[in-house]
Amino acid sequence: MAPTHEAGGVARALGRALTAQQSDVEATAAESHRCAQFLYREASLLDRHRLQEWLSLYSRDAIYWVPLLEKYGDRDNELNIVLDDYAKIVDRVTRLESGLAFAQDPPSQTTRLLSNIRVARNATGFQTEAAFVLYEFRSGATQLLAGRYLHDLHDNDGVLSIAAKTIELTNRTDFLFNLTFIL
Numbered sequence: 534m535a536p537t538h539e540a541g542g543v544a545r546a547l548g549r550a551l552t553a554q555q556s557d558v559e560a561t562a563a564e565s566h567r568c569a570q571f572l573y574r575e576a577s578l579l580d581r582h583r584l585q586e587w588l589s590l591y592s593r594d595a596i597y598w599v600p601l602l603e604k605y606g607d608r609d610n611e612l613n614i615v616l617d618d619y620a621k622i623v624d625r626v627t628r629l630e631s632g633l634a635f636a637q638d639p640p641s642q643t644t645r646l647l648s649n650i651r652v653a654r655n656a657t658g659f660q661t662e663a664a665f666v667l668y669e670f671r672s673g674a675t676q677l678l679a680g681r682y683l684h685d686l687h688d689n690d691g692v693l694s695i696a697a698k699t700i701e702l703t704n705r706t707d708f709l710f711n712l713t714f715i716l
Contacts, residue, residue: 560652576645641714658688
């Protein structure tokens with residue numbers, strides 16, 4: 534069983550402990566800027582409903598995880614709000630684009646704000662942590678979500694891809710409205 538983690542922290546990203554060797558290497562300013570621009574692009578693609586382009590940012594073995602617990606560590610044996618592998622992510626995008634996702638009719642209009650982006654280098658690329666605020670408007674109702682995005686970015690010959698994304702919602706143990714859009 535994986536160790537339990539409190540929410541937050543690049544070194545605790547993605548629900549698994551990183552060794553000092555992996556997490557203690559601070560990214561250079563250029564690497565941090567590159568990763569931040571990647572995260573901004575991901576947020577923009579989601580806000581503009583460009584889901585196929587968003588999907589292309591993910592590696593074929595990616596995990597998209599929204600844990601329910603404040604302290605988490607074993608995504609396969611704990612309660613989750615969302616736990617998708619790449620095939621499920623593709624299914625989610627296909628359903629949202631099909632016009633048959635009735636919980637998204639009309640589609641949510643979203644705006645994501647990212648801040649406090651931190652980047653650490655590891656053996657396969659980068660670990661990132663970013664605070665976010667997500668504003669959703671749909672059918673006359675609004676929802677405000679906040680938390681942290683934790684990304685495991687692989688760097689393959691200069692091309693970044695998302696190997697894993699964990700979304701730590703600040704209010705994850707409270708009542709959540711329709712989360713049929715992509716966080």
